Amino acid sequence: MRICVIGAGFVGLATGVTFGKLGYEVVCCDIDKGRVKSVNSGTLPFYEPPLEKELRILVKKGSLAATVDTVAAVKASKFAFVCVQTPSLPSGRIDLRPAKTACGSIAKALKYSRDYIVVVMKSTVVPSTTDLFIRPILEKGSGKTAGRDFGLCMNPEFLQEGSALKDSMEPTRIIIGSLDRRSGDMLESLYAKIKSPRLRTDLRSAEMIKYASNTFLATKISYSNEVANMCVRLGIDSEPVLKAVGMDPRVGPLFLKPGVGFGGSCLPKDVRALKDRVRLEGYESRMLSTLLKMNDEQPREAIRLLENAIGDLGNKRIAVLGLAFKGGVDDVRETRAVPLITGLLAKRARVVAYDPMAMQNFIRLMPTIEYASSVSECMKGADGCIIQADWPQFRKLGKKEISLMRAPVIVDGRRCLDPATIKRAGGKYLGIGYGLQ
Ligand code: UGA
16 A cells, blocks of 8 residues: 655654555655755755665665655555644744645545545644645545545654654554545554554544653643753752652653753744644633743753853854754754854853754854864863763863863753763762752
């Protein structure tokens, strides 16, 4: 059976490779010819090594290929998964233009197909989009009726960058929102080999599940940041505090790590999009507004800690380690490194930055700061250092690197270092939520 996946980004390629590994024939579609070429040569357009390895195997075997011809690919498939990006417009509203283009092509394919094709929205879209925006595009463009001539489902994904394939192959849950029973049953049987818990819902609930999940994660992170900011002022280390909070099964241990805030292509834009969506219904979500404000302000906490230690930042050389939105990825979308560095520059600091994988992407965002080609080069002569992303190699910071600094002040913006190791290596350790001296 052939499955078509539209959008060759993180979600699309993780979905495509997952179905390829489950034994289906997969066609990935993208309007970007460069991306299509890259996929067909078994290379990912982003850094995600385990996914790339499996992609290469599937391409070699001939069970996964990419094309720019979405109409032909959908016509020859039983399922069409929409996995295009849904970024924020400047107002915070969700940008549905890529989804509109993709569904326009699917509609053309549906028009000439005699098969019952199931269209599956996997892109994160605000509640009612699939029913009130996508469905009319499909019905008008094809002259057919959803739920009778073709199927319509909403099947959100919960994968994290850095563990995309594992999260897609072993999802915490499979949510199947469907317009009609038949398409829901067909989608459920597609996942038969994956033994994760399932939940069947309507389209709108499935859309909301994704937003409720991501805004909860954003809340958990912001809560941790708040506890950490209080602890540091009270002379307490937030680490055992948050660890103990997470030992309560009603809370759970994950996503309680304080830092300079949440970034990436999902959490910030999903908080904004849901806030905008409910505002259209006359509801002002104070909680979501506060989350965004807290997250905007959190990088300042790292700057404040640094200033407390070394005084006026004017003309001081500050090393920023980690430019990606988190360690282990090369994605710089909504990375906290931008507000952090902007804040340092506003205080007239001289910034030198380094990231093991994301530097090329970041240079496009901030072309004028100084970049180093290694951790040591970055730290050489620095009056202070801020860790912005939790790359494993930063955890190895020791005497060698710290002795290169002019003043050995380390601000751990992700709480990924061991304070005792830094202190033993002659460094002054400061961290988000670290109130001990
Ligand atoms: C996020 C969600 O975690 C996924 O479940 C979801 O499927 C995905 O968005 C999506 O909607 O597609 P991702 O964007 O890969 O995944 O990033 P996360 O791992 O969630 O990290 C987001 C940000 O929060 C990063 O900047 C990270 O450093 C920060 N973070 C995370 C913390 O500050 N503290 C934590 O405890 C965890």
